[in-house]
Structures are given as C-alpha cells and as structure tokens.
Amino acid sequence: MAGDNPWFQNPIQNYNFGSSSSHDxxxxxxxxxxxxxxxxxIKEQDRLLPIANVGRIMKNILPPNAKISKEAKETMQExxxxxxxxxxxxxxxxxxxEKRKTVNGxxxxxxxxxLGFDDYAGQLKKYLHRYRVVEGEKAxxxxxxxxxxxxxxx
Numbered sequence: 001m002a003g004d005n006p007w008f009q010n011p012i013q014n015y016n017f018g019s020s021s022s023h024d025x026x027x028x029x030x031x032x033x034x035x036x037x038x039x040x041x042i043k044e045q046d047r048l049l050p051i052a053n054v055g056r057i058m059k060n061i062l063p064p065n066a067k068i069s070k071e072a073k074e075t076m077q078e079x080x081x082x083x084x085x086x087x088x089x090x091x092x093x094x095x096x097x098e099k100r101k102t103v104n105g106x107x108x109x110x111x112x113x114x115l116g117f118d119d120y121a122g123q124l125k126k127y128l129h130r131y132r133v134v135e136g137e138k139a140x141x142x143x144x145x146x147x148x149x150x151x152x153x154x
Contacts, residue, residue: 048081087111105131 054077058068090111091103105128112121 047085048077049084051077054080087115087117090115 051073055068055073058073058076059066062068087108088103088111091107094107094110094114095101095103105124109121109125109128112118112124
C-alpha cells in the first residue's frame with residue numbers, strides 16, 4: 001500500500017533540490033525558501049492598499065485630536081483590501097460567465113448586491129450615476145466650449 005511506502009508519504013524528503021547550499025531537515029534549500037518568502041512578501045504588498053491612504057481615510061472620520069495606532073491601520077488595511085478583492089472577484093466571475101474581459105462599475109454594484117451589501121450597492125449606484133453625469137458634462141464642455149485645437153494659443 002502507498003501508506004506503508006515512505007516514498008509516498010513525503011517524496012520531497014528523498015530529493016536533493018540544492019547543490020552546495022545549506023539544507024533544512026526536509027531536504028529543501030534554505031535559500032530557496034527565503035527567496036520564496038521574499039516573493040510572497042512582494043505579492044502581499046501588491047495585494048494591499050497603501051497604508052498611508054487607509055490611515056488618511058480613517059483620520060478623516062475621527063475627531064481632530066484622535067490618534068490611530070499602527071496596528072489599527074494595518075488591521076483596517078487587511079480588511080478593506082480583502083473586501084475589495086472579495087467584491088471584485090464576484091464581479092469578475094460575472095464578467096467571465098458573460099464572456100467579457102472588463103469589469104465595470106455596474107458589475108461592482110451587482111456584486112455588492114449579490115453578496116448581500118444591498119444598502120451599499122444602492123449608494124454606489126447613485127454615486128456611479130453622478131460620476132457618469134459629471135464625466136459626460138466634462139466631455140461635452142471640452143467638445144463645445146472648451147479648448148479649441150485650432151486656436152493659436154495651443
């Protein structure tokens with residue numbers, strides 16, 4: 001049986017993955033583990049929102065004399081980053097099923113509602129509508145009365 005054969009229990013123990021580097025008790029190269037940990041650290045940083053931005057948002061809500069610990073900022077950084085990934089993943093799944101490559105604001109609103117965040121989805125839809133109106137007005141302003149490419153000043 002496979003359970004009785006030590007080759008099936010942990011085959012990595014039986015291989016030498018390194019040359020002259022130091023090895024740990026499992027036969028893996030310690031330097032390779034450190035490189036892998038460094039890669040994981042980079043990925044972790046890429047996954048999180050910048051802590052300065054998170055702290056700034058937190059500070060805007062609190063009274064002027066309130067302090068925020070580093071631990072509180074880091075905890076919030078993890079939470080909001082995970083929340084964004086959760087919602088975006090749901091929206092991305094919807095787009096994939098619909099054979100679309102681009103996640104848009106409507107997909108995010110749908111995902112929020114689908115995940116049970118209906119109150120937030122409603123507010124986000126209102127914001128998205130206002131954003132689109134303002135962007136449309138900017139485009140119209142530049143197209144009609146805005147800067148003219150044939151102007152001698154340009």
